Amino acid sequence: MYIDTASTSDISALCDLASLLNEQEGDFFGQRTQQVRRLGNLLLAKDHALVLCIRDQDDIIAMLTLNSLNPGNDEPAIMLLNEIVVLPAYRGQGAGSTLLQGAINHARQAGWKQIVVRLTDISPLTEQLLSRFGFSQTAVQGMVLNLNSNQTAQSVA
Known part of the structure; x- marks a missing residue:
């Protein structure tokens, strides 16, 4: 297994993962066409968004998405964590931690200012994961993580 930046050729597999959240949260992301459009937009907005995935050979087994809350602003980006989702068979094996650490490291390297999470959008398990990485309510x-380019993310996997 390895972490990777997703590409537009991954949209179908990413939508399949996002549909797991839809099952848990109700009408979380809407219809498949809306998911395709949303993920495509995130993948094309490389300066203002990030879509990471974990692959097991050719299969995507986990993903994380971030997008800027202040695109086009001269200030450092404030990023919204939209989702972390892992296929059920791979949960509890560190995939969520790996994705989150990769996103934090990328955000610091890109000079982004914060990663923000709306508590209504996450499960209690995800809230615990975020707390271990330094997010505070x-x-x-x-929850928010203030990024300082002089620090590195701590591994909790």
Whole structure:
């Protein structure tokens, strides 16, 4: 297994993963055509978005998406963590931690300012994972990780 940046050729597999969230959360991402459009837009907005995946040979078994809350602004990007999803057969093996660490490292290298998570969008298990990586709860935004380019993400896998 290895972490990789997703590409447009991965959209179908990414939509399949996103549909797992739809099953858990109700109408979380809407119809497949909306998912295809949303993921395609994220993949094309490389300066303002990030889609990471974990592959087991040719299969995508996990993904994480981020997009900028302030695209086009001269300030460092504030990124919204949209989703972390892992196929059920691969849960509990560190895939979520690997994706989150990869996203934090990428965000720091890109000079992004923060990663924000809305608490209404995540499960209690994901909230625990975020806390282990230094995300803290805020009254306004949910959970936030302030990025400092001089620090590196801590591994908890």
